[in-house]
Each structure stands twice: as C-alpha cells, then as structure tokens.
Amino acid sequence: MRTHELVLRQVEADLAAGKLRLGDRLPGERALAGELGVSRPSVREAIRVLEAMGVVRTAVGSGPDAGAVIVADPGSPLTATLRLHLATSHLPMGDIVQTRVLLESWAVREAAGRATPAQVAAARQLLDAMDEPDLPRERFHLLDAEFHVALASLADNVLVSTIMASLREAIHGYVIAAAPHVPDWAPVAALLRAQHRAVLAAVADGDGDLAAALVAEHIQGFYKASRVG
Amino acid sequence: MRTHELVLRQVEADLAAGKLRLGDRLPGERALAGELGVSRPSVREAIRVLEAMGVVRTAVGSGPDAGAVIVADPGSPLTATLRLHLATSHLPMGDIVQTRVLLESWAVREAAGRATPAQVAAARQLLDAMDEPDLPRERFHLLDAEFHVALASLADNVLVSTIMASLREAIHGYVIAAAPHVPDWAPVAALLRAQHRAVLAAVADGDGDLAAALVAEHIQGFYKASRVG
DNA sequence: GATACCTTGTGGTCTGACCACATGGCTGAC
DNA sequence: GTCAGCCATGTGGTCAGACCACAAGGTATC
Numbered sequence: 102m103r104t105h106e107l108v109l110r111q112v113e114a115d116l117a118a119g120k121l122r123l124g125d126r127l128p129g130e131r132a133l134a135g136e137l138g139v140s141r142p143s144v145r146e147a148i149r150v151l152e153a154m155g156v157v158r159t160a161v162g163s164g165p166d167a168g169a170v171i172v173a174d175p176g177s178p179l180t181a182t183l184r185l186h187l188a189t190s191h192l193p194m195g196d197i198v199q200t201r202v203l204l205e206s207w208a209v210r211e212a213a214g215r216a217t218p219a220q221v222a223a224a225r226q227l228l229d230a231m232d233e234p235d236l237p238r239e240r241f242h243l244l245d246a247e248f249h250v251a252l253a254s255l256a257d258n259v260l261v262s263t264i265m266a267s268l269r270e271a272i273h274g275y276v277i278a279a280a281p282h283v284p285d286w287a288p289v290a291a292l293l294r295a296q297h298r299a300v301l302a303a304v305a306d307g308d309g310d311l312a313a314a315l316v317a318e319h320i321q322g323f324y325k326a327s328r329v330g
Numbered sequence: 331m332r333t334h335e336l337v338l339r340q341v342e343a344d345l346a347a348g349k350l351r352l353g354d355r356l357p358g359e360r361a362l363a364g365e366l367g368v369s370r371p372s373v374r375e376a377i378r379v380l381e382a383m384g385v386v387r388t389a390v391g392s393g394p395d396a397g398a399v400i401v402a403d404p405g406s407p408l409t410a411t412l413r414l415h416l417a418t419s420h421l422p423m424g425d426i427v428q429t430r431v432l433l434e435s436w437a438v439r440e441a442a443g444r445a446t447p448a449q450v451a452a453a454r455q456l457l458d459a460m461d462e463p464d465l466p467r468e469r470f471h472l473l474d475a476e477f478h479v480a481l482a483s484l485a486d487n488v489l490v491s492t493i494m495a496s497l498r499e500a501i502h503g504y505v506i507a508a509a510p511h512v513p514d515w516a517p518v519a520a521l522l523r524a525q526h527r528a529v530l531a532a533v534a535d536g537d538g539d540l541a542a543a544l545v546a547e548h549i550q551g552f553y554k555a556s557r558v559g
Numbered sequence: 560g561a562t563a564c565c566t567t568g569t570g571g572t573c574t575g576a577c578c579a580c581a582t583g584g585c586t587g588a589c
Numbered sequence: 590g591t592c593a594g595c596c597a598t599g600t601g602g603t604c605a606g607a608c609c610a611c612a613a614g615g616t617a618t619c
Contacts, residue, residue: 117417129569140604142371149334149375150382154411161570162612168569173420178411182383182404188346191402196489207432260425358600369573390601391581397600
C-alpha cells in the first residue's frame with residue numbers, strides 16, 4: 102500500500118464513521134502528516150486525489166474558509182473524468198448521446214405532472230433568455246445546457262442530475278467546436294427554441310410520454326445535424 | 331493556476347492532440363518536470379490525479395511496463411467517487427437504486443432481440459453458478475453483480491455499462507452489511523434466482539417490455555426486502 | 560474609534576537526497 | 590558456445606527541510 106493511499110483510507114474511514122462531516126476542515130497538511138507518521142508530500146498527494154473526487158476543497162490563507170474543507174461535489178470529478186476519456190477517444194460520442202437521451206427521457210417523464218409551477222417558470226425564464234436576438238452562439242449553448250440540466254433536476258434524483266450535468270459539460274467543448282458544421286444557424290436555433298418550448302409545455306401538462314418523445318427527438322436531431330463527434 | 335494543474339492541462343492537451351495514445355508511456359517524472367519547468371512533486375501530484383481518473387497506471391521498476399502508462403479505465407474513478415460520496419451520506423441510496431432501475435430497464439429493453447445466443451449463454455452460465463447449493467452468500471452477491479453488469483453490457487453502450495458496474499461495486503459493501511436484515515436467506519435466494527431466469531428468458535425471447543418490467547421489479551423488490559441504505 | 564500594520568498559520572512549491580524494485584546486459588563458470 | 594548468476598541502471602516511492610504567497614485577525618498607532 103502506497104503511503105498516500107494510507108492517508109486516503111484513513112480519511113475515508115473518518116468520513117464513513119462520521120468523524121468528518123460536510124463543512125469540517127481536515128487537519129493541516131503538516132499536522133495530518135505528523136498524526137499518521139507520513140511525510141507532507143504523501144499527505145498532499147492524497148489531498149489532490151480527494152480534491153479530484155470532489156470530496157474536499159482547498160484554499161490558502163487563514164480564517165474559517167482556509168485549508169482543506171469537506172465538500173460534496175460529485176459532479177466535477179465526473180465531468181473531468183468524462184472529458185479526459187473523451188479526449189482519448191475511448192468513449193464514443195454516440196454512447197454519450199444515447200445515454201443523454203435515456204436519462205433525459207426518463208427525467209421529463211418523471212417530472213411531468215410533478216413539477217411545481219415555480220419550477221416550470223424558472224425553466225421558462227431560461228427559454229425566454231434564449232429568445233433574445235443577436236444572442237452569441239456560445240451563450241445560446243450555455244443557456245441550452247442550463248435548461249437541460251434544469252429539466253433533469255425536476256425528476257428529483259441527485260445522481261441523475263449530476264450525471265446529466267457532467268455529460269453536458271463534458272461535451273460542451275465539442276458542441277462549440279462543431280459550430281462550423283451548421284453554417285446557417287438562425288433556422289436551427291429557431292427549431293431548437295420551438296422544441297424546448299414544446300418539451301416544457303408537455304411537462305407542465307403532465308404528459309410524460311409526449312415530453313419523453315419530444316426530448317429524445319430534440320437531442321438526437323441536434324447531434325445528427327451538427328455531426329458532433 | 332496551480333503548478334500540478336498546469337501539468338494536467340499539458341497531458342490532457344497531448345491526449346486530445348493524439349500525441350499520447352493508449353498504451354504509451356509518459357516521460358519519467360524527472361524528465362517531465364524538466365520539460366515543463368516544474369518540480370517533481372508537482373508532476374507527481376498531477377499523476378496522482380490522472381491515476382485517480384483512470385487515465386494512467388503507474389508501476390515501479392524497469393522494463394516496458396514500468397512508469398506511467400496511458401490506460402482507459404473510466405470505471406474505477408466512478409466507483410471510487412460514488413463510494414466516497416456514499417460514505418459521506420450525501421448521495422441517497424434511493425437515488426442510486428432508482429438510477430439502477432432506469433439504466434437496467436433500458437439496457438434489457440435494448441438487448442432484447444439483439445443479444446446473440448452466445449451472450450445469452452454466457453449470462454446463463456453465471457446463473458447456473460448461482461444455483462450451486464451451499465454457495466456462500468458473499469459469493470452469491472458477487473455473481474449477482476456480475477450477472478447484472480453482463481445484462482447491461484448487452485445493450486452495447488460502454489458508458490451505461492460503466493456506470494452500471496460502478497453503481498454495483500459502490501453499493502456492494504452496503505448489500506453485504508445489510509445481510510442481517512434478511513435472516514431467512516434461502517427463500518429469498520430462490521426468488522432472486524427465479525427472477526434472474528425470467529429476465530434472461532424475456533431478453534432471449536426478444537420481449538423488451540417484459541424484460542424491463544421484470545428487472546425493475548427484481549431490483550426494487552430486493553432493496554425493499556433488504557432495507558439497504 | 561478608525562485605520563494601517565504585522566504576526567500567524569495556511570496551502571503551494573522547490574531542492575536534493577535516499578530507498579525499493581524490476582529489468583537487461585554483463586561476467587564468470589562450465 | 591551456453592548458461593546461470595550478478596550488478597548497473599532507471600523507474601516510481603518517500604522523506605526532510607526550506608522558502609514563498611496569501612488571507613485573517615489581532616495590535617499598535619493616529
């Protein structure tokens with residue numbers, strides 16, 4: 102067992118035992134090294150891994166926010182992992198699109214009829230923002246991503262929402278890079294806007310099957326048109 | 331930008347540009363540090379993160395397998411991340427079960443009618459192994475997990491398979507820990523075996539809807555009975 | 560009483576050293 | 590000439606000690 106893994110195991114044990122809770126601070130690197138009888142570099146390597154897994158957040162300086170604080174952010178590591186493996190081209194883009202369709206279809210079906218008017222209104226605000234003329238394309242895609250994540254969140258499952266958000270973020274760069282493949286952007290944007298409205302309306306009406314079908318068509322249509330991947 | 335992040339960015343860029351491919355070796359830690367003008371500890375921290383993300387595997391010694399080799403293992407980081415966040419109790423078990431149901435239902439629906447006889451036979455072998463009398467319970471659950479992952483793999487989507495496998499592994503410890511809640515194990519095991527057979531039969535018959543319904547009932551029933559979480 | 564300063568503790572980084580390990584070539588015996 | 594054993598080499602793994610940048614919070618000053 103490498104030394105930094107020993108530190109990791111110890112921290113995980115403390116987390117599972119409740120000795121470390123959300124918002125708590127880890128002992129300082131020097132103190133932790135002393136407690137466990139290891140060197141500071143080993144502690145630092147362990148903290149890097151915890152940071153990469155979204156378990157701690159580090160900050161320099163002094164005060165209550167400084168040091169390594171326990172957080173719960175399963176999203177960032179997922180996003181980073183997906184992005185890296187996409188970069189190696191060992192994760193087919195088609196599989197990601199298929200997974201998105203599957204997750205989002207399920208989410209809107211779940212959300213249909215359950216979503217509160219306030220939630221629907223919040224999602225509609227995003228769509229309104231996307232209606233603005235002369236909206237830069239990059240901004241359009243960002244709002245688009247936000248809308249899809251908001252949709253997924255309506256199903257009230259943090260794991261699904263997290264996976265969705267990570268998928269969206271991980272492929273965002275590829276969507277932007279594929280922009281040249283859609284030279285005549287205006288009509289495409291108009292279609293996407295209309296599809297968004299239709300999906301949201303179906304959710305608000307409680308028609309889960311329709312919402313699921315619409316969202317699937319929307320996603321698959323976009324990727325087919327933009328030839329991402 | 332912290333120094334180790336600079337190293338990470340560089341490696342990711344090389345991966346995306348194709349300068350680093352699966353199976354390639356990273357330069358040695360000392361060489362990489364020299365190339366990028368950073369210190370060896372910073373390089374090591376970056377490699378720890380890459381290792382945690384399943385992008386490289388390190389080995390000591392000499393020869394072709396030594397050093398940091400590029401691999402593609404999106405599963406381990408997913409599993410580790412899920413496990414850690416489960417440990418902090420900030421990932422509800424109910425959400426995980428729900429996600430399993432959704433992914434597996436989709437997978438068997440996809441697999442139905444498409445799975446080859448060889449694939450079905452391979453899955454059936456796992457079920458045959460689970461029929462063995464006096465099978466230790468731990469071994470039963472391991473085979474069970476293998477069967478479910480095999481089912482998910484039939485849908486031919488590496489992302490879904492990976493997520494499934496990670497979910498299964500991350501909760502395995504909790505399933506074992508919940509064993510005392512099911513004191514009368516024999517009839518439960520018999521029910522699970524029968525359900526497995528039924529699901530596989532539906533897949534082989536090409537009846538996707540039935541397979542999806544059966545697998546959903548199977549998963550939800552087990553968690554309800556064992557009160558995991 | 561308000562402001563500027565400085566002490567203190569945090570993570571961030573670097574240097575240089577030594578260890579354990581596995582390979583692969585070298586050396587010696589046969 | 591062949592083979593077994595040995596050791597040089599290069600790899601990651603670990604450590605100790607030092608210095609820096611930073612931010613908070615107390616402290617001295619006006």
